Amino acid sequence: MIEKNNNIMIDIQNVSYEYSSYIDESIQLAVKDLSLQIERGEFFVVLGHNGSGKSTLAKMINGLILPSKGDVLVNGMNTRDEDKIWDIRSTAGMVFQNPDNQIVATIVEEDVAFGPENLGVPPAEIRKRVDDALEVVEMTDYKSHAPHLLSGGQKQRVAIAGILAMEPDCIIFDEPTAMLDPSGRLEVMETIKKLNEEKNKTIILITHYMDEAVEADRVMVLNEGEAVMLGTPKEIFKQVEKLKSLGLDVPQVTELVYELNKEGYNIKDDILSVEELVDTL
Amino acid sequence: MIIELKDVDYIYNPGTPFEKKALDKINLQVEEGEFIGLIGHTGSGKSTLVQHLNGLMKPTKGSIIIDGEDLSSKDTKMKSVRQKVGLVFQYPEHQLFEETIYKDIAFGPKNLGLSDEEVDKRVRDAMELVGLEFEELKERSPFELSGGQKRRVAIAGVIAMKPKVLILDEPTAGLDPKGRDDILDEIRKIYDKENITIILVSHSMEDIARLVNRIFVMHKGKVALDGPTREVFSKTDELEEMGLGVPQITKFMKAFKGRGNKVKDDVLTIEEAKEEILNYLRSKKDA
Numbered sequence: 367m368i369e370k371n372n373n374i375m376i377d378i379q380n381v382s383y384e385y386s387s388y389i390d391e392s393i394q395l396a397v398k399d400l401s402l403q404i405e406r407g408e409f410f411v412v413l414g415h416n417g418s419g420k421s422t423l424a425k426m427i428n429g430l431i432l433p434s435k436g437d438v439l440v441n442g443m444n445t446r447d448e449d450k451i452w453d454i455r456s457t458a459g460m461v462f463q464n465p466d467n468q469i470v471a472t473i474v475e476e477d478v479a480f481g482p483e484n485l486g487v488p489p490a491e492i493r494k495r496v497d498d499a500l501e502v503v504e505m506t507d508y509k510s511h512a513p514h515l516l517s518g519g520q521k522q523r524v525a526i527a528g529i530l531a532m533e534p535d536c537i538i539f540d541e542p543t544a545m546l547d548p549s550g551r552l553e554v555m556e557t558i559k560k561l562n563e564e565k566n567k568t569i570i571l572i573t574h575y576m577d578e579a580v581e582a583d584r585v586m587v588l589n590e591g592e593a594v595m596l597g598t599p600k601e602i603f604k605q606v607e608k609l610k611s612l613g614l615d616v617p618q619v620t621e622l623v624y625e626l627n628k629e630g631y632n633i634k635d636d637i638l639s640v641e642e643l644v645d646t647l
Numbered sequence: 648m649i650i651e652l653k654d655v656d657y658i659y660n661p662g663t664p665f666e667k668k669a670l671d672k673i674n675l676q677v678e679e680g681e682f683i684g685l686i687g688h689t690g691s692g693k694s695t696l697v698q699h700l701n702g703l704m705k706p707t708k709g710s711i712i713i714d715g716e717d718l719s720s721k722d723t724k725m726k727s728v729r730q731k732v733g734l735v736f737q738y739p740e741h742q743l744f745e746e747t748i749y750k751d752i753a754f755g756p757k758n759l760g761l762s763d764e765e766v767d768k769r770v771r772d773a774m775e776l777v778g779l780e781f782e783e784l785k786e787r788s789p790f791e792l793s794g795g796q797k798r799r800v801a802i803a804g805v806i807a808m809k810p811k812v813l814i815l816d817e818p819t820a821g822l823d824p825k826g827r828d829d830i831l832d833e834i835r836k837i838y839d840k841e842n843i844t845i846i847l848v849s850h851s852m853e854d855i856a857r858l859v860n861r862i863f864v865m866h867k868g869k870v871a872l873d874g875p876t877r878e879v880f881s882k883t884d885e886l887e888e889m890g891l892g893v894p895q896i897t898k899f900m901k902a903f904k905g906r907g908n909k910v911k912d913d914v915l916t917i918e919e920a921k922e923e924i925l926n927y928l929r930s931k932k933d934a
Contacts, residue, residue, distance in 0.1 A: 415823040416794055463821070517689055544821050547689045547850045549890035574823050577895070613825030618853065618895040618917055625921045631928065640899045644906060647924070 374439075375536050375568040376404040376427055376458070381436035383422050383591070396422040398591040399436070406535070409562045409569045411579045411599075414588035415613035420572045423588070424538050427570065428460045441535060456485060458536040459529035463544045465521035466514075474516075474524050475500065475509040481532040492531075499527035502565065503557050519550025523557055530561070536568035537561065543575065555581070576603070576615050580638045587612060600636035619643045648712075649812060649844050650677035650700065655709035657695055669695040670706070671868035677846075679811070682838055684855035684876065685848045687865030688890040693848055696865065697814055700846075701732035714811060730759065733810030737817045739801030740794065748774075748792075748800050749785040755808045773803040776840065777833050795826035799833065806837065813837070814846045819854060827851075831858060853894045856880060856915040864889065877913045896920045 383397040397419045404410050414420050425431045426438050429445040440458050443450040462468055471477035478496045487495065500506045503523040508516065513524055522542055529537055539558065543551040555578055561567040571578065579585050585602045587595035589612050595602055603609070603616050606624040610616075616624070619640055623633050637643050657670035669692050677683060687693045698704040699711055702718050702725045711718045714731055736742065745751035752773055756766045774781050777799040784792075789800045798818065805813065815834065819827040831854055838845050838858075849855050855862065855876070862879040864872035866889045872879050880886075880893045883901060892898070896917055904912040910927050914920045 415825055541821075547890070548852075548892055549688050576824075613823060615824035619899050621917050622896065622899070622920050622924070625917060626924060626928075629921075629925060640895060640902055643899055644902045647903060647908075 373405055374403050375406045377439040378402040379437045381433040384434040395591050406568055407566050409583045411582035411585045412572045418588040419591035420588055421540055424540050427538055428458050429454045456532045457534055459532055459534035460538045461525055461529055461542050463541040465525050468525040469513045474511050474513055478527045478531050481528050495531040499530040503527045518546045519553040522554050538570045540572045576617050604635040648676055649679045649714055651712040653710045655706045658707045669868050679844055681844055682859045683846045684859035684862045685846055691865040692868040693865050701734050702728045730808050732812045733805040733808055735802055735805050735815045740797035743789040747786050748789050751789050752804045752807050755804055769807040773807040776806055776837050777803045795822055812844045816848045852892055856894045881913050
């Protein structure tokens, strides 16, 4: 019997995921014996190159796929428990990379209402949830617009509102800014931070952008399905060489400090932002 | 001069309530052998502009001359224009369709009516240029490859047409940092080895700073800025107003200089910043 810990939102216990290769049908492991606990209200970032197992992990958290070995518990519910699958999906909502693949209706507010309608929420309550969700993502002014005429950042915020209207405690974002321009990326990141700070949502963000990862409480680096690094952004990013060997990147200012220290200087090596470095030098 | 645009306007849905001027009096000249970065936020007219350069779209007004040929002239053959200007779209791997990598890359050159020997040579050369091993990969299905490799196959298919101008629309979108660096290195190699003009469309100011010699900034259908890379990236405030930015390292040097430190602030790369800061630290020590 697993004891329920109210502070743990996501509990991943010795999880592996197997699949057979397209090329020779050999058994491959996308995730290898991973154990991880994500706390309620945490802003957690997952980094790793393409094919490192990030998306597989995300799909297991939301019960879209089941682990081959081990268990995934979402707010104490096991994703193997078929009776709980809808509760799990409304507890841990998921936002994907391409906003165009996530929008189903022809009017913004109808799109946002789609999720709660399917959960059987009463109409008056749906109205309230839709209005609240659009307010949070700052898209109220566009509620009667057609989604396809919006910018990428706006569409992605509508997709987020659609998830919010299902009132999840946790939202998993799988590279939500990969297809957006810099201002769209900024809009979506502001929204994600707001959900974490003001709405106390647990956030799991999968990204390739190091400037997004520096905002997290904790960062995990996946490589070949294993958690090879786990810690605060400062602890992770100062390991410049290790990150580069894993095919990842560090913020440019962090790399500059690393380069200067190679020349014999002794500058604080966990600098992540322009302001910090200006103050330090 | 390889590309010249004179007073080019393009209007979407003219005469309807959805009328929108996407290009507004564009005047541009590109010399052969330039490496140009094209930046601007979504909806600024970048993609519309790019599609005009190989005749996929026709200007509402004005003229476009590519390698001496006026695109609006009836005598100009679009086929030859599209061969001269190779366009690699966003997510080009979605356009792969053949059974083997060889056939996919050979598709364009074959349609040019080239001999089998010439097609074969072009496929080999193109694969080498983008860093794909010929013998190992030629008979493989393009769909078995990783995202970054698929994208290379798509770029090789355009390179095999031997274009004079290569336009790449967001070639690193969706790739991880390593995949992005690899593709950018290949593009640099193509530029260095071939006698080619490149236009790189990108949202990544770091990528632009690393590669290009000159930048066009599109904003509200106009060319808002046009100049050498260093000069354009010195205009942080203007770029930020347009929803764009400068590389983090450029931003840092500017902020550092702003504190009264005597350093150059027009750096574009980490290497340049390192040199500048090392000089600064040494001079401080000597003083």
